[in-house]
Amino acid sequence: MKSGMVIVGAGEAGVRAAVTLRQQGWDGPVTLLGEEPHTPYERPPLSKDYLTGADRKLTSIGGTNQFEALEINFRPSVTVEAIRREDRTLITRDGETLQYEKLLLATGASARRVRIPKVPDPSILLLRSVNDSDRIRERMREGLNVVMVGGGFIGLEVAASLRSHGAIVHVLELQDELMKRAVPASIAQIIRQEHQNQGVHIHLSTRVSDVNTRHDRRMLTLSNGQTIQADMIIAGVGAAPSTGLAESAGLRIENGIAVDAGMATEDPHIFAAGDCCSFPHPLYDNNRMRLESWRCAQEQGEVAALNMLGKGETYMKAPWFWSNQFDLGLQIAGLPDQGSEEVVRQIDDRSLLHFSLRADGTLAGAAGVAPGNAIARDIKICERLINGGSKPDPAVLSDPGAPLKPLLQAG
Numbered sequence: 001m002k003s004g005m006v007i008v009g010a011g012e013a014g015v016r017a018a019v020t021l022r023q024q025g026w027d028g029p030v031t032l033l034g035e036e037p038h039t040p041y042e043r044p045p046l047s048k049d050y051l052t053g054a055d056r057k058l059t060s061i062g063g064t065n066q067f068e069a070l071e072i073n074f075r076p077s078v079t080v081e082a083i084r085r086e087d088r089t090l091i092t093r094d095g096e097t098l099q100y101e102k103l104l105l106a107t108g109a110s111a112r113r114v115r116i117p118k119v120p121d122p123s124i125l126l127l128r129s130v131n132d133s134d135r136i137r138e139r140m141r142e143g144l145n146v147v148m149v150g151g152g153f154i155g156l157e158v159a160a161s162l163r164s165h166g167a168i169v170h171v172l173e174l175q176d177e178l179m180k181r182a183v184p185a186s187i188a189q190i191i192r193q194e195h196q197n198q199g200v201h202i203h204l205s206t207r208v209s210d211v212n213t214r215h216d217r218r219m220l221t222l223s224n225g226q227t228i229q230a231d232m233i234i235a236g237v238g239a240a241p242s243t244g245l246a247e248s249a250g251l252r253i254e255n256g257i258a259v260d261a262g263m264a265t266e267d268p269h270i271f272a273a274g275d276c277c278s279f280p281h282p283l284y285d286n287n288r289m290r291l292e293s294w295r296c297a298q299e300q301g302e303v304a305a306l307n308m309l310g311k312g313e314t315y316m317k318a319p320w321f322w323s324n325q326f327d328l329g330l331q332i333a334g335l336p337d338q339g340s341e342e343v344v345r346q347i348d349d350r351s352l353l354h355f356s357l358r359a360d361g362t363l364a365g366a367a368g369v370a371p372g373n374a375i376a377r378d379i380k381i382c383e384r385l386i387n388g389g390s391k392p393d394p395a396v397l398s399d400p401g402a403p404l405k406p407l408l409q410a411g
């Protein structure tokens with residue numbers, strides 16, 4: 001019997017790869033190994049509707065019966081501990097050995113920890129898995145004093161979710177603006193204003209300088225001089241790619257498992273996709289990057305599967321990301337920080353599109369914020385402009401009355 005395709009990591013990238021292998025007609029064995037005990041589930045709701053309890057059920061990735069129907073051998077609660085490249089074998093924590101013909105590493109990332117002097121590590125909660133989200137949800141009650149360390153996407157989504165349910169929320173951010181690395185300042189300001197209007201306390205350029213416990217209450221003294229009560233501390237300070245397995249197998253690590261634009265490592269039998277890998281992006285001068293994005297993980301899983309079948313595909317789509325906080329929807333297409341000229345379309349107080357152009361006039365990235373899904377269509381158009389290497393007229397981009405769609409024809 002053929003040893004078949006083996007995928008380590010049953011998240012967004014791993015599941016998509018398994019399904020793609022079948023859709024492409026691969027009829028040999030497909031084994032999907034996941035260390036979590038659950039059927040693969042969507043992570044984005046964990047900081048949004050699942051956390052608030054608005055949606056109490058886990059959303060499974062791609063439906064529950066697909067593995068049986070597609071004859072994908074999905075095995076939960078299996079941790080792969082080593083790769084023996086010389087005889088193409090995996091070793092699991094239980095000591096089982098598994099042969100592979102081609103291997104995909106889709107091991108994702110894990111939430112980074114923060115250290116706060118005098119606060120034991122385990123009492124600083126993290127959010128990556130459903131168990132993490134459950135832990136926060138179980139302790140949630142009205143009037144709970146929550147300190148969110150980190151004003152990035154996950155930190156702010158959690159802040160919005162808990163505030164909507166009556167918690168008193170403080171967000172501590174080291175930088176002088178929220179979401180500083182990923183989002184243009186004009187958009188970060190709208191989101192900050194929304195949080196403040198909703199009663200979230202935002203502390204910029206601030207860290208914890210001391211911790212004291214009085215009458216069972218943990219009090220944090222901040223570097224801005226304020227003292228706040230912390231019944232629950234959550235850290236949202238980014239995620240580290242899960243590269244341990246690849247590293248001990250001698251694969252190259254460069255801010256993630258290093259792959260080429262076809263998701264292949266330097267070992268022709270091993271591929272990597274999703275949050276765990278870094279790759280050169282053809283739309284951005286082949287600069288090596290690692291993305292933590294739901295859609296990117298899916299698309300890379302798909303490309304990896306095609307190339308496990310020898311199809312010679314390249315991953316070259318504009319990145320796309322979304323976040324929901326209170327009733328605001330934020331979307332980003334491409335990489336706004338890769339442009340040199342900024343063009344802003346101010347639609348109203350809470351709605352704005354920000355375009356980032358390169359020196360040659362092509363669109364490097366676009367970001368937008370508005371209530372609900374209002375900017376989704378425009379960001380979709382921007383995605384097409386980025387993918388097509390178009391040079392949109394800045395006068396049209398900045399004009400709130402001008403539709404963007406005609407720019408697709410203008411080239």
Ligand SMILES: Cc1cc2nc3c(=O)[nH]c(=O)nc-3n(C[C@H](O)[C@H](O)[C@H](O)COP(=O)(O)OP(=O)(O)OC[C@H]3O[C@@H](n4cnc5c(N)ncnc54)[C@H](O)[C@@H]3O)c2cc1C
Pocket residue numbers: 008009010011012013014033034035036043044045046047078079080081106107108109127128129154242245273274275276291292293294295297320321322323324
């Ligand atoms: C709370 C939260 C909210 C998010 N919200 C958004 C959003 O709004 N928009 C957006 O674009 N993105 C969002 N993301 C990011 C998005 O969910 C990730 O980019 C995506 O899940 C990455 O998929 P992946 O398959 O690469 O990794 P993961 O989904 O992390 O899956 C990797 C899996 O591999 C398993 N694994 C690791 N090592 C091993 C091993 N040795 N053996 C077996 N199994 C192993 C892990 O347990 C895990 O289940 C969010 C992420 C989180 C955590």
